[in-house]
Amino acid sequence: MRLSSLWSLSTLFYILTALFSLFCVYPFVLVLTSSLTDEVELIRNGYSLFPSNWSIAAYKAIFSTSTIPRAYLVTIFVTVVGTCISLIVTSMIAYALSGRKLYYRNHINFIFYFTMLFNGGLVSFYILVTRYLQLTDSIWVYIVPFVLNPWNMFLMRNFFNEIPDELYESSRLEGAGEWRILWQIVLPLSLPALATIGLFYALMYWNSWQPALLFINNDKLFSLQYIIMQIIRNIDIAQNIAVTSTAGSLINTQRPPAFTVRLATAMVTIGPIIFLYPFLQRYFVGGLKVGAIKG
Amino acid sequence: MKHEGIRDLAKNRYIYLMTLPALLFSLIFSYLPLAGIAIAFQDFNPIKGVFGSEFIGFRNFEFFFRGQDWFIVTFNTVFLNILFIGFGTLLSITLAIMLSELGKSLFVRGMQSIMILPNFISWPIVGLFSVAFLTADTGTLDGLMKGLGISDAYMDSSIWPVILLLFSLWKGAGFGAIVYLAAIAGIDKGLYEAAKIDGASRLQCIFRITLPMLKSTIIMLFLLALGGIFSGTLDMIYSLVGDNSFLFPTTDTIDTYVFRTLRTQGSFGMSQAIALYQSIIGFILVLLSNQLVKKFDKDSSIF
Numbered sequence: 001m002r003l004s005s006l007w008s009l010s011t012l013f014y015i016l017t018a019l020f021s022l023f024c025v026y027p028f029v030l031v032l033t034s035s036l037t038d039e040v041e042l043i044r045n046g047y048s049l050f051p052s053n054w055s056i057a058a059y060k061a062i063f064s065t066s067t068i069p070r071a072y073l074v075t076i077f078v079t080v081v082g083t084c085i086s087l088i089v090t091s092m093i094a095y096a097l098s099g100r101k102l103y104y105r106n107h108i109n110f111i112f113y114f115t116m117l118f119n120g121g122l123v124s125f126y127i128l129v130t131r132y133l134q135l136t137d138s139i140w141v142y143i144v145p146f147v148l149n150p151w152n153m154f155l156m157r158n159f160f161n162e163i164p165d166e167l168y169e170s171s172r173l174e175g176a177g178e179w180r181i182l183w184q185i186v187l188p189l190s191l192p193a194l195a196t197i198g199l200f201y202a203l204m205y206w207n208s209w210q211p212a213l214l215f216i217n218n219d220k221l222f223s224l225q226y227i228i229m230q231i232i233r234n235i236d237i238a239q240n241i242a243v244t245s246t247a248g249s250l251i252n253t254q255r256p257p258a259f260t261v262r263l264a265t266a267m268v269t270i271g272p273i274i275f276l277y278p279f280l281q282r283y284f285v286g287g288l289k290v291g292a293i294k295g
Numbered sequence: 296m297k298h299e300g301i302r303d304l305a306k307n308r309y310i311y312l313m314t315l316p317a318l319l320f321s322l323i324f325s326y327l328p329l330a331g332i333a334i335a336f337q338d339f340n341p342i343k344g345v346f347g348s349e350f351i352g353f354r355n356f357e358f359f360f361r362g363q364d365w366f367i368v369t370f371n372t373v374f375l376n377i378l379f380i381g382f383g384t385l386l387s388i389t390l391a392i393m394l395s396e397l398g399k400s401l402f403v404r405g406m407q408s409i410m411i412l413p414n415f416i417s418w419p420i421v422g423l424f425s426v427a428f429l430t431a432d433t434g435t436l437d438g439l440m441k442g443l444g445i446s447d448a449y450m451d452s453s454i455w456p457v458i459l460l461l462f463s464l465w466k467g468a469g470f471g472a473i474v475y476l477a478a479i480a481g482i483d484k485g486l487y488e489a490a491k492i493d494g495a496s497r498l499q500c501i502f503r504i505t506l507p508m509l510k511s512t513i514i515m516l517f518l519l520a521l522g523g524i525f526s527g528t529l530d531m532i533y534s535l536v537g538d539n540s541f542l543f544p545t546t547d548t549i550d551t552y553v554f555r556t557l558r559t560q561g562s563f564g565m566s567q568a569i570a571l572y573q574s575i576i577g578f579i580l581v582l583l584s585n586q587l588v589k590k591f592d593k594d595s596s597i598f
Contacts, residue, residue: 009497013393020390021406024413024469027424030435034427046433093317096310103303108314115325118578121570122553123563124331128324131341148320178309207417210530214558228419232426233537266423273415281408 028274035059035263042259058260059268061245067219067227068241068265074139075206075224082143082205087198090153091190095182097153098160099168112150129215141215142208142223149204152197159193160186199280206273224269231262238262335571339563355568364552365569372548376524378456379463384517386464387471392505394472395479396497407476410469421462422534429458452545455536459546462535478512479505515588522584525577529554549573 030049034042038053045051062068097105119125125145135141163186171181187194212226222230231238235258242256304311330345335355337348359365390410397403413421428436431447445451448458486504495503529550536546538555549569557566 010397013396017390017393017397017403017406020386020469021409024465025409027427027465028412031424031427043433046437047427047430047435089316089320092313096313101310102307102314103300108318111318111321115321117581118329118574119325120328120331121567121574123334123557123567123570124328125324126557127331127334127341127345127563128328131344132327133323145324148317153317178307178313182313203415207419209417209419225417225419228417228423229534232419232422232534262423263427266420270416270420274412277408277412277415281411 028270031263031266035260035267037260039257039260055257055260057257058242058264061242061257061261062264062268064245065241067237068224068268070220071222071224071227072268074142074221077139078142078208078223079202079205082146083198083202085143086147086149086152086201087194089147090149090156090197090201091187091194092182093148094153094156094160095186098157098163099165112153116150126214136215137218137221139221142205142211145211146204146208149201152200156190156193156197159190163189195280203273224265228265228269231265235259235262238265331567332571334563334567336568337564339567341563351564355564356572359565359569359572364547365572367544368547368549368552371545372526372528372550373524375456375459375528375546375548378460379467380517380520380524382460383464383467383471384513384520386468388475388506388509388513390468390472391475391479392501394476395505396501407469407473411473412469413466414470416466418466418530418534421466421531422537425458425462425535449539450541452542455542455545459531459535463531474516475509475512478509482508511591514591518584518588518591522581523577525573525580526550 030047033049033051034047035058036054036056037048037051038055039057041051041053096102097108102108129135129141129145133144135144167185168181171185176184207225209223209225209229212221212223213229216222216226227237238261239256239258242258242261245256333345333350334348336350336352337345338351338354339345339348394403394407426434428434429440429448431437431440431449434440434448436448440446440448440454443454445454448454482505486508487500490500490504526549528548532546532548532551533554536542536551538559550573553566553570553573556562556569
């Protein structure tokens, strides 16, 4: 009796969690199969998990025009350079504020706390960037205003706090300067923290679209996410990619794959995340446990 | 006292040097914009700048609060956030408890990975996904929508709180579950063993041990989330709804309103006035929720 009730409860839990997992994975699969569907079939029969006519025309189209590859380059540059700069700035301040090194550490802490509570708003930010910093139409507008995130900074400081003070003391006695302690002792000991916070930053840069919408007019500098944002609203852009790519080919009777190009763009944008995900997720989860409770 | 501080500045000058880039960043991107709050009280002219524009008192606020928009956007912001926080918390806890009961087999860990994945996908991508579901005639949910009497989801605002809720759960509930799962892992295993010896059933264990032990985590995260109910929806709503004015009655929030006023009308003064209204109420809410958290559990407050 008890065994069977035990079994049935587990079954119920398996079914419910599996259903939620399906709910989570379904959109990915749907968009993937739809992006591989023949354009005409997509328009006639709608989005489907099991298309009868497969086609990779959309992916060919994407990579035969320059729009998406260039946005890819922009996004990769922003993500790599941005994450490096962010990690350097964040680990320096987090190291300085960790432990009880500085007399004024609480004052400095408060400076960063306050920025999480109150800000000047989008309008001031917009005017600062366009009028006073003149970053319009510069690739740096994706990076410079977002270099430091106070949440990540405090998260990293909490990681550094775990390193025992004795280690610093003995290195100082050996005559190591602060820079050397940070670079050669603290950072190598904090690789999981660097990975976690680096990934948070990398995702932020990879997923950013607002800077492009607000500050970029030059279409050579659009980021992937911004292209996505545009083609949701406006099929013309996908149409352009599709038409330009088929312009040179002989089969002009074919319909340019505009709708599937949209979906294929989404797939190539999330591709790197999905591909790297199995390697990265243990860091995410580790970082989450520390970060989520305490902020 | 002062003496000690100055001596520390000299002694640890290299460490203070390390704080400089971050402090400089914070000064430029967090503190300088505070001066821009003045724009809320100005007839702002971009050519004259913040220091040259004419002050007009509370006229920008009067303009915003005289119409109906302020009530609609405030209501939508609070209503949608409460919807997301309420259902999100509920689903996350349920998932976490079920996952913890199922153990750590490869299959369960695989399901966990799948559940967290949507959290890492940007809202624009989610916006594109939503097109595949909701587009009239070709979308996969089109049949369901027609059944509900909605011919085109992008023209009918009534269903959108539900759509937004579903996408918010899709993106965040699995991630939230992992946080609660970590809290469950911290519960003393001895409690369960003792209960089992006393003949407690599995459901009794869940309701009498797991949930009560989670109470402080739940309340804390809930209160902290409540502190943010005045903000934080721009990314999601702009990606899913954009400038589709058919949907504004139920989806327009303070964030999207400010964003749109700034982009389309270029009326800096009024945008800033609304943003200031949002910042001040948001600030008060964060302080209040933190005060409540502190009352409830001293160690869990942010400051």
